[in-house]
Amino acid sequence: MKIKRYLARNMKEACDLIRNDLGPDAVIVSSQKIRERGIKGFFSPRKLEVTAAVDETEEKESIKVSIKPQVKDSEDGGLKQELWQIKELLKKVTEKDLALSKKENENNDESYNLKKLKKALTDIEIQPDIVEVLLQDFKEEDYQGEAFKEKLLKRAASFIKPVTRSNQKSNILAFVGPPGVGKTTTLAKLGAHFSLFNGLDIGLITIDTYRIGAVQQLQTYGDIIGVSVDVVMTPGEFKRAVEKNRKKDLVLIDTAGRPSKSASQISELKVYLQAVEPIDIYLVLSSETKDRDMMRMLNDFKMLNYSKLIFTKIDETEALGSILNAAYITGLPIAYITNGQSVPDDIDAGSPELLAELILGDVV
Numbered sequence: 001m002k003i004k005r006y007l008a009r010n011m012k013e014a015c016d017l018i019r020n021d022l023g024p025d026a027v028i029v030s031s032q033k034i035r036e037r038g039i040k041g042f043f044s045p046r047k048l049e050v051t052a053a054v055d056e057t058e059e060k061e062s063i064k065v066s067i068k069p070q071v072k073d074s075e076d077g078g079l080k081q082e083l084w085q086i087k088e089l090l091k092k093v094t095e096k097d098l099a100l101s102k103k104e105n106e107n108n109d110e111s112y113n114l115k116k117l118k119k120a121l122t123d124i125e126i127q128p129d130i131v132e133v134l135l136q137d138f139k140e141e142d143y144q145g146e147a148f149k150e151k152l153l154k155r156a157a158s159f160i161k162p163v164t165r166s167n168q169k170s171n172i173l174a175f176v177g178p179p180g181v182g183k184t185t186t187l188a189k190l191g192a193h194f195s196l197f198n199g200l201d202i203g204l205i206t207i208d209t210y211r212i213g214a215v216q217q218l219q220t221y222g223d224i225i226g227v228s229v230d231v232v233m234t235p236g237e238f239k240r241a242v243e244k245n246r247k248k249d250l251v252l253i254d255t256a257g258r259p260s261k262s263a264s265q266i267s268e269l270k271v272y273l274q275a276v277e278p279i280d281i282y283l284v285l286s287s288e289t290k291d292r293d294m295m296r297m298l299n300d301f302k303m304l305n306y307s308k309l310i311f312t313k314i315d316e317t318e319a320l321g322s323i324l325n326a327a328y329i330t331g332l333p334i335a336y337i338t339n340g341q342s343v344p345d346d347i348d349a350g351s352p353e354l355l356a357e358l359i360l361g362d363v364v
């Protein structure tokens, strides 16, 4: 076997060279484009390097045109040869391989549905770990349709604890939380409901002498409901005001908004609230709050021993997942949700089923 390397500008020129040199029996073993060595090669066009071989023992007549099938006397002959090899390889793909790849595609479709669902759930700010628990034990084929929706809503509702007689500690309720979340408005909505519609005897107390206009704000609501408001400046006054109102059906206590990062301001409030026992403390949070901040607030207000949650402003956001996170992580009941500024209308009891529908209704 004689093997030789040729440099040419194109395949036609290479074939001519090979035919002239090795004769018509030669076959091309390989071909590649290269640059000639040295500075001259760097600046000149790339050349074609072709390796050809001829078996000197074979009868010349029998393999006359063995060069021909591999190159068609043109520069793209090498490419055509490669295409032919690829075609041959493709032919070797068996039925089994095809069936396998079809199955793989189907699986990808399924996980695509699951991915889409998970993304939709995390987009409304449900934490990824809670999404996993939410979808636990569902089957791939379940991820769509009415039956799935029903099951998912049921599962989400099971994460939310309802308010029951057994978890109502007291008829004295204090509303605490960060500034501006809607504590006073929510208190007024409840006061008006229980007083005007349920005929209960209501007491109103405020320990918010911090913000200008806060007392006046509650006073206005008190006038509408038809009850006076006790304004207290010290823990001692607070205790006495509660004692004075204790016989009432319901005593609602307004507090100054405390920034959750300010442990000292929350501690000040704690001194007041500790003066009264038993007391049910409701942490009021705005559902507009980012989940990460919401988690921090739940933590920062822990020192007040709140036992129920209220979420306001659900009319202001489409991503209500953090409500589900809060319910799941704290295990505390969601007493109320509010959905507007109108007193007393825009408030609802936070029933688990209603909340599940509100949170997930648009996703599934």
Ligand SMILES: Nc1nc2c(ncn2[C@@H]2O[C@H](COP(=O)(O)OP(=O)(O)OP(=O)(O)O)[C@@H](O)[C@H]2O)c(=O)[nH]1
Binding pocket: 178, 179, 180, 181, 182, 183, 184, 185, 186, 208, 211, 214, 255, 256, 257, 258, 312, 313, 314, 315, 316, 338, 339, 340, 341, 346
């Ligand atoms: N859109 C909407 N606005 C609300 C809701 N609840 C309260 N607000 C508005 O939120 C603003 C603040 O409400 P407040 O009740 O004064 O809030 P707060 O928590 O008592 O505020 P501070 O006492 O200053 O901490 C007011 O403009 C309310 O009308 C609600 O559910 N939806």
Ligand SMILES: [Mg+2]
Binding pocket: 183, 184, 185, 208, 214, 254, 255, 256, 257
């Ligand atoms: Mg207020």
